[in-house]
Amino acid sequence: MQAYVDTIDRITPDMVRLTLTGGDLADPSRFVMPEATDAYVNIALPPEGAPYAAPFEPAEVKQTCPRDLWPVRRRYTVRAWDPASCTLTLDFVVHGTGAAGRWASTARPGDVLVLEGPAGGYRPDPTADWHLLVGDESALPAIAASLEAVPEGALAVVRLLCDGPDHEVPLTSPGDLDVVWLHRSGGAEDADLLAEEVRNLPFPRGRVHAFVHGEADEIRALRRHLLLDRRVPRADMSCSPYWRRHMDDEAWRAVKGDFVAAMEAEVA
Numbered sequence: 001m002q003a004y005v006d007t008i009d010r011i012t013p014d015m016v017r018l019t020l021t022g023g024d025l026a027d028p029s030r031f032v033m034p035e036a037t038d039a040y041v042n043i044a045l046p047p048e049g050a051p052y053a054a055p056f057e058p059a060e061v062k063q064t065c066p067r068d069l070w071p072v073r074r075r076y077t078v079r080a081w082d083p084a085s086c087t088l089t090l091d092f093v094v095h096g097t098g099a100a101g102r103w104a105s106t107a108r109p110g111d112v113l114v115l116e117g118p119a120g121g122y123r124p125d126p127t128a129d130w131h132l133l134v135g136d137e138s139a140l141p142a143i144a145a146s147l148e149a150v151p152e153g154a155l156a157v158v159r160l161l162c163d164g165p166d167h168e169v170p171l172t173s174p175g176d177l178d179v180v181w182l183h184r185s186g187g188a189e190d191a192d193l194l195a196e197e198v199r200n201l202p203f204p205r206g207r208v209h210a211f212v213h214g215e216a217d218e219i220r221a222l223r224r225h226l227l228l229d230r231r232v233p234r235a236d237m238s239c240s241p242y243w244r245r246h247m248d249d250e251a252w253r254a255v256k257g258d259f260v261a262a263m264e265a266e267v268a
Helices: 058-064 099-106 137-147 188-199 216-229 249-266
Strands: 002-012 015-021 040-045 072-082 087-093 112-119 130-135 155-162 176-183 208-215 237-243
Touching: 002 087, 015 099, 040 099, 072 099, 072 137, 087 099, 087 137, 130 137, 130 188, 137 155, 137 208, 137 237, 155 188, 176 188, 188 216, 208 216, 216 237, 216 249, 237 249
Parallel strands: 130 155, 130 208, 155 176, 208 237
Antiparallel strands: 002 015, 002 112, 015 087, 040 072, 040 112, 072 087
16 A cells, blocks of 8 residues: 655654555555554565665565565554544654654655555553553554543543653543653663553552553563552553664564563463
8 A cells, every 4th residue: 555745743853743645545445444542554665775666566576676675664553543534644753773764754745655554452441440551752652542542531541751851742631641751861770760650650449451562671571560560460451562772673573573472471
């Protein structure tokens, strides 16, 4: 599938919001948005030195090009979908050396983006007594979209990690929001900020539905805490590592499957 860049907005120093429209987004038989609030699409980008440019068919490229010239695939959470205008909104973190961030930082209206999907698996459970949503910038689009689906009046406890006040974004919800932004200091203690915050959090009474996504080692520690110390049932949480500290995109993709398997095996 393909879509076209419509608008570009820098919403924080390190995050760019792109709206996409046209192309296959206007075909309801091809682009079907799930009910999940962590819905994502897989985007495909030509690697450096590729003899082709968007639009392209990934299957055809794989048949005609060596593996090192195959499209670079990255997964991005859908921040918003407007079925009336067939407009898709994606937020890109643009610091670092990631291929998708580099592309987003230089994108222009009219540029073509090749994508697959969407799919997803989480939505706030309307029968839960309260909701816990924890993550960093990489999880922010999913958390923001999920908060908009929290039932009216339901408590949503949100803990977010970012680089500073200018990296915060407004969050809205029909629910009763309890939001705390944690700021990195640049020291080794940053690696445990989110987990320590949740360990010290007084849990409200009742059944919680938890969404915990972000840096791999932080998510592993938080998952262990929720399962073992808080006795949250596995079925009442969504835990996913999006990236890992000290690894670039390709290195993380190479080991992610093994990491997730080990994480889930240590506390089933």
